Amino acid sequence: MSASLPFMRRRAVKAVGCPLAAALALHLVPAQAGFQFDPTFLEIGGGQGSAELQQQIGVMSEGQLPGIYRVDIAMNQRFIERRDIRFVRVTERSSQSDTGLFPCLDADFFRSQGVAEQVLAKRTDSDPSCLAFDQGLAGVSYDYDFNQQTLSIEVPQAYLGDIPFEVRRRQWSSGERVAFTNYSVSGSSVQAETGRRQDQFASLRSGVNAGDWRLRNFSTWRQGSGTPGRWESLETYAQRDMGDMMAIATVGDATTEGDLFDAIPYRGLGISSDLEMLPDNARGFAPVIRGIANGRSRVIIRQRGYVIHEQWVPSGPFALTDLYPTASNGDIEVTVEAADGQLQVYTQSFSSVPYMLREGQHTYSLYLGQYRPATSADQIAPTFVQATLRRGLANGTTLFGGSLLSDGYGAGLFGIAHDFAGFGAVSVDLTHARATDLGANLSTASGQSLRFRYSKSLALTNTTFSLVGYRYSTSGYYAFSEAINRRIEAQATQPYRAADNWVVPAARYRSGHMKSNFNANISQQLGSLGAMYVNLSKTAYWASEAADLSMQMGYNFNVGNISYSLGAGLTQGQRQDRNLTLSVSMPLGGPGNRRLSASTNRSTSGSTAHMATLSGNALKDDLLAYSASVSQRSSAEQRTVGGAFAAQYDAPQAILRGGYSQAGESRQIDLGIEGSVLAYDNHLILGQPLGESNVIVAAPGAAGVSLTNKRGVRTDGNGYAVVPSAMPYRKNRVSLDTQSIPENVDIQQLVQEVTPNRGAFVVADFETRSGRRILFRIRDGLGRVAPFAATAELVAADGHSLGSTLVADNGRAFLTGVPPQARLQVSVGGQPWCSSELHLDDEQAADGITQMNFQCERTPDTAGAEDA
Structure with missing residues (x-):
């Protein structure tokens, strides 16, 4: 019989006209060997049982039929994946499953789950694709639940080790050859007492994938009232992963990592470790x-x-x-x-800070290139080389360091991070830098910068110090960007025109020479009483006595289903401001997640604001989000009443947003659209904004099919779509919504799993068949009905199977995706019974279920099963 059984290739059918066939296909339980029953009970009105029926009953009495079944696989009670597995009949040994079937798995499957190579080396099976893993390895067992289609495998911990990197790497996919662009376009028009102002902005993140290489470009365009539009290319680079080195290589205009040294825009070559390549149980510090x-x-x-x-x-x-x-x-x-x-x-006790690595792990980075200034007006672009290294040691210690060398600049960094158990995790690093050519008043400067970070969670009080950091720099210390800015200031003779068109002196625009920086994020959980938080940041500069200070603190709690939030803020810099905010939010019930919220804000500048907002979702799958608000703002000079409305629609081809607001004599309208255009294999696919790694859904002929795990994504008229933001180096599950599949389309496998590497576009290929859903009544030329539990299979002109099912009572068989022309053949116990060509009339119904009487011929080559 065919290896493709009807109850393994399952699809939710909206209407089934053959209850017995459905019951047989979905709820067939294995009969225990040694038990028999009279097959005449299966014939309405009794009568003598046919030889075909007796043969089928004999086969099923031995257990489930062998073949390929789609099952959920779990090892040691941990779900692994859902995939097609070939099951064979157990003959020479007793089966561990009531089905009498054994799953065929090869050695690569067990390697991918961490089974040690020395354990697999003990196996000498003649068929490498069907490893007899339950024999000769003490403690290894399996259980196959046919009704639930689950395969559970138990392997002793002693047999397990780390999954070899080369095994994991073979599971990654470099993806398809594609070209794409991510676009974002927005515009606004403001009408105020001072006049009318219009602004437009667009950005394009484009790329081409070819094999392992990714070419990327990021460009922007901006135009305002009185300012002509201008394109700027911010980044253009080629990138690929260096799997053997667990790193990413980049060449072109890009930016260095900003972990140990500050991020530097450069034109050149870079290579850096990518910890995403590690398995989940080795990522992050533990x-x-x-x-x-x-x-x-x-x-x-x-x-x-x-x-x-x-x-x-x-x-x-x-x-x-x-x-x-x-x-x-x-x-x-x-x-x-x-x-x-x-x-x-x-x-x-356990705590960690960002630089910490697990014992035995290491990361590195190396950059060689030329500093890339932000504007063409900056002519200073020195060549530099930067290298960093981190290494995880025993007892929760991590050492790290780096060096940065350039024309007239040199810096070295060394640090240590350690988990002090009950006290928390601490990292300390010291950077020494020397810079020259800083101007007439300061030709050379040398200094140090000390940085301290701390992280701790107090379980007793449920207090979390998520990150507390302090950095102090001597007056002679200049970071690389500060040194370059100092040189530019020394050469500057003209005011600098900033991005928003207001003119400032060059020295004022450049980053200040930082003296110290302190930041802290602290949260306190209060159980049923809510939670409190404090976020603090303070930066001081050598050239100024004033410091930039920002502090936000708040308290959130619920009373029933009503949420309350109380917040206070302090901002101190070029101007000082304090504010106090109180907000209340409550659900309104019903569809659309509607909520009503109100807030009030008072500032020491003398202004008071009150606002009430109604928000929610509408349309199918809540694709439309909206909010409407009214507000009142008061100050010593005036009181202004206004209102606003905003909406966003997550369409399959793009995300649309817009808003309108009015306050006093001022009116504003803004519109925006963002999405993507992807060229792949003679297809042009419009979709929502793309991520770094993405999945192409290919279901040819299945238009308008939505996905269960991505809101708003739906296949286009050709059956293609893009699922954005896939996880690199991880299995990503793509599942189609059965309720959205067209009536005349059959998709045999509704779930796919793909594993892209970084930046890849991988295809989740769904096999589709367009055709009718037909309930056949099959008889041979003498009028005898097809035997109960026989296999009815559709075969294409080229000989490949289009699907199969079991025959129910009175020769009835239900098949989906039936094409206009095919061959329908019936077999009993693997032996042909009858076969004939199928030709559908164009006048037959294309939707719903068609009922058809079908006569097949018993020719000599289809007479393998004789009648009783």
């Missing part, structure tokens, strides 16, 4: 959990009361290094449970 097990024991790891990891370990000392990234800090509770129930429970 502590090494150490302990001693008295006999084989289960180790349970909890953080904030939640179990985040569980693993069996052998007797003796153990070290767990593969924790999944948790919150950046918080105490970890370790429970070691022996086989006799004896427990060891202890707490290991």
